[in-house]
Amino acid sequence: MNRVNLAIIGGGLVGASLAMALQAGAKTRGWKIVLIEPFAPGDTYQPSYDARSTALSFGARQIYQRLGVWQAISRRAEPIKQIHVSDRGRFSTARLSAMEEGVPALGYVVENAWLGQCLWQGLDPDVISWRCPAEVTRMEPLTDGYRLMLNDETTLDCDLAVLADGGRSGLREQLGIGIRKRPYNQSALIANITPSEAHNGMAFERFTDDGPMALLPLPDNRCALVWTRLGMDAQRLAALDERSFLSELQGVFGYRLGTLKQVGARHLYPLSLVEAEEQVRPHLAILGNAAHSLHPIAGQGFNLSLRDAQALADALLASEQALGDFATLQAYREGQRLDQNLTVGFSDQVTRLFGSTQPLVSLGRNLGLLGLDLLPPAKRWFARQAMGLGTRPDV
Numbered sequence: 001m002n003r004v005n006l007a008i009i010g011g012g013l014v015g016a017s018l019a020m021a022l023q024a025g026a027k028t029r030g031w032k033i034v035l036i037e038p039f040a041p042g043d044t045y046q047p048s049y050d051a052r053s054t055a056l057s058f059g060a061r062q063i064y065q066r067l068g069v070w071q072a073i074s075r076r077a078e079p080i081k082q083i084h085v086s087d088r089g090r091f092s093t094a095r096l097s098a099m100e101e102g103v104p105a106l107g108y109v110v111e112n113a114w115l116g117q118c119l120w121q122g123l124d125p126d127v128i129s130w131r132c133p134a135e136v137t138r139m140e141p142l143t144d145g146y147r148l149m150l151n152d153e154t155t156l157d158c159d160l161a162v163l164a165d166g167g168r169s170g171l172r173e174q175l176g177i178g179i180r181k182r183p184y185n186q187s188a189l190i191a192n193i194t195p196s197e198a199h200n201g202m203a204f205e206r207f208t209d210d211g212p213m214a215l216l217p218l219p220d221n222r223c224a225l226v227w228t229r230l231g232m233d234a235q236r237l238a239a240l241d242e243r244s245f246l247s248e249l250q251g252v253f254g255y256r257l258g259t260l261k262q263v264g265a266r267h268l269y270p271l272s273l274v275e276a277e278e279q280v281r282p283h284l285a286i287l288g289n290a291a292h293s294l295h296p297i298a299g300q301g302f303n304l305s306l307r308d309a310q311a312l313a314d315a316l317l318a319s320e321q322a323l324g325d326f327a328t329l330q331a332y333r334e335g336q337r338l339d340q341n342l343t344v345g346f347s348d349q350v351t352r353l354f355g356s357t358q359p360l361v362s363l364g365r366n367l368g369l370l371g372l373d374l375l376p377p378a379k380r381w382f383a384r385q386a387m388g389l390g391t392r393p394d395v
């Protein structure tokens with residue numbers, strides 16, 4: 001029977017980031033950490049490392065800098081110099097700029113595949129060992145930890161189990177942890193696009209009556225599209241041939257980047273706001289999409305999870321209690337509650353406000369966008385939320 005101090009279930013972007021945040025302190029304490037993941041790095045099918053890109057906030061950059069991996073990530077990260085927010089069919093727009101906010105960039109767009117590689121390669125094999133490919137099929141609470149049953153017929157005991165197995169977490173359900181779910185009845189269509197003109201580090205958020213879209217700058221003058229539409233409509237768009245798709249996209253986005261010339265593989269993600277009703281139990285913590293899955297349009301989901309991962313690592317490493325101590329885990333949860341509530345609320349409000357076609361809401365939205373550009377404090381608040389700095393008093 002194997003026993004380790006800490007088992008991280010799921011080696012996606014969040015599980016791997018937690019391992020990285022823990023590894024230096026774990027080495028000093030002599031902790032053994034195991035990361036369990038069904039898909040080997042470099043596999044073409046890896047849910048976290050598919051064709052998606054992630055807009056990392058300025059706050060996320062600060063965390064990765066602290067962990068010593070930012071230099072590697074930044075080699076293929078495109079800085080967001082400006083964000084242009086517009087409402088189709090209405091005249092109001094707002095612009096946020098890195099210069100005005102006094103930061104080198106409002107955020108950075110990184111392909112998940114690259115981010116994953118940097119994280120996996122940055123893990124110290126003396127501290128973090130992999131069980132890969134392997135999947136946890138069942139977990140059972142013990143008086144002093146958890147017992148994990150793996151699909152290779154082995155068993156692993158740990159003092160603390162961290163569940164980072166994503167939004168459709170079967171293990172969360174198996175443990176009887178309920179969820180609050182609000183379906184948006186929308187899907188996100190994602191694809192990489194090449195425009196004819198240089199994006200110059202400009203990110204576009206465009207709100208339309210049919211749903212919001214974001215076009216984010218990537219290296220090599222490509223752009224990452226996240227286009228939210230009603231489920232059936234997203235399926236229709238995904239099935240169009242390339243020319244018809246680009247022509248429809250051009251009609252909605254306009255010519256701010258010239259002609260949209262090329263589109264890569266299209267993928268669909270059905271969207272809901274899902275929150276776990278419990279995030280900690282004795283000897284158990286839940287992180288990432290398994291704890292909260294957000295609408296992607298505000299680009300907050302991973303950034304929030306990264307702050308959670310860093311906070312959990314800090315709490316565990318600062319505690320004088322044994323690993324898995326419930327009071328330590330509760331203190332972590334309380335410390336992140338405000339950040340989680342504000343970030344989940346911000347994403348949900350932006351989604352609902354800009355997803356509505358009701359005339360009064362549209363009018364409010366129009367005035368809101370105008371106000372955002374005219375009133376520096378409102379704009380600054382929006383920019384801080386978008387940069388993932390909302391609740392941090394130190395930056």
Ligand SMILES: Cc1cc2nc3c(=O)[nH]c(=O)nc-3n(C[C@H](O)[C@H](O)[C@H](O)COP(=O)(O)OP(=O)(O)OC[C@H]3O[C@@H](n4cnc5c(N)ncnc54)[C@H](O)[C@@H]3O)c2cc1C
Binds near residue numbers: 134165171287302
């Ligand atoms: C279209 C889209 C765009 C997005 N854009 C942004 C953005 O710009 N900025 C941002 O901050 N966020 C964004 N997000 C959110 C972000 O993608 C998620 O927050 C992030 O992927 C969550 O990572 P995770 O590691 O929790 O889950 P996942 O990425 O789902 O990883 C879970 C891992 O667990 C493994 N696993 C599953 N079951 C088991 C098991 N039983 N045993 C062991 N391992 C298991 C899986 O193989 C996987 O590797 C976006 C989301 C979507 C859908």
